[in-house]
Amino acid sequence: MSKNTTISEFKLVPGKILANRFSIVELLGAGYEGEVYKVVESHTNKVRAVKLFYPHRNPGFKVSSRYAKKLDKLRSSPIVMDYLSHEVLRIRGEKIACLTSEFIQGQLLGEFINKQRSKRLGIFPAIHLLYSIVLGVESIHLEGEYHGDLHVDNIIIKRFGLEFDLKIIDLHHWGDSKQDNRDEDVVKVIRIFYDILGGQKQYRKLPPSLKFIICGLKRTLILQRFRTISDLRIHLELMDWSDAI
Ligand SMILES: Nc1ncnc2c1ncn2[C@@H]1O[C@H](COP(=O)(O)OP(=O)(O)O)[C@@H](O)[C@H]1O
Ligand SMILES: [Mg+2]
Incomplete structure (x- = not known):
């Protein structure tokens, strides 16, 4: 899952010690807000993920602390990664927010799909995956929250079996209403379903129940059909899939 080609601003090399207690293993990803590293905690040897926020994207540590509080609020939701701590470190003289969470062992959904034959999932695995994502997102919405940036590279597949074990990472805060953001999550979940089924190229061929x-x-x-994520869950539980066989 590592993206070693990613350009890093912090340039933390393997073996470097962070916050007196973490040893850098590797850079996992770098995005708009910051960089995520895999680290090992000294003494316990526990593997963790730390997100270091670019200071110019995190004035007053607002972005990072909101993210931390949102993760903490959602700690009972099994699909949300486990939050451990938020602290401010000095890196080359600058104060940098560092958010520590569990390290999720698995594969990004986007990479997982790309590795499949024809770069898509069959109808039944796709329906099962959709159902697992819907259950997870529903648990976030029932807490009055939203994800805010759902796509195939913010979902990690831990286990692909009869049931899927998924984790959702990278939650966002937007200024507009939570209701609008929950609506957006519903639309994005359906977009993920479309993408994992092969996107535009396959859409025409899909059975009516999927369309x-x-x-x-x-x-x-x-949003007329599924006013909430729970509407979509109930639809999936009750609908007749026989045209998809
Ligand atoms: N807790 C985690 N466990 C394992 N890998 C993670 C974890 N958090 C992030 N990653 C990896 O780091 C990448 C970037 O993290 P993310 O939080 O999505 O930030 P951004 O998309 O803003 O760069 C992810 O795509 C994933 O590969
Ligand atoms: Mg991301």
Whole structure:
């Protein structure tokens, strides 16, 4: 899952000690807000993930502390990664927020799909995966929260079996209403379903029961059909999939 080609601003090399207690293993990813490293805690040898926030994207540590509080609020949701701590470190003289969480052993959903034959999932695995994502997102919405940036590279697959073991990372805070953001999550979940089924190339060939869910990706139609993520869950539980065999 590592992206060693990613350009790093912090440039923390393997073996470097962070916060007096973490040894850097590798850079996992770098995005708009900061960089995520795999680390090992000294004394306990526990593997963790730390997200270091770029200071210019995190004035007053607002972005990082909001993220930490949101993760903590969602700690009972099994699909959300476990939050451990938020602290401010000095890196080359600058104060940097460091958010520590569990390290999730698995594969990004996007990479997982790319490794499949024809770079897509079959109908039944896709429906099962959708159902697992829906259950996870529902647990976030029932806490009154939202994810805010759902796509195939913010979902890690831990286990692909009869049931999926998933974790969602990289939650966001946006200024507008939580209701609008929950709506956006519903639309994004359906977009993920469309993507894992092979996207535009396959859409025409899908059975009506799947097209009914995807609604041609039309936002208004999706939200008319599924007013909440729970509507979508109930639909998945009750619907007749026989045209998909
Ligand atoms: N807790 C974690 N366990 C394992 N890998 C992680 C964890 N958090 C992030 N990653 C990896 O780091 C990458 C970047 O993390 P993310 O939080 O999505 O930040 P961004 O997308 O803003 O760079 C992810 O795509 C994933 O590969
Ligand atoms: Mg991300």
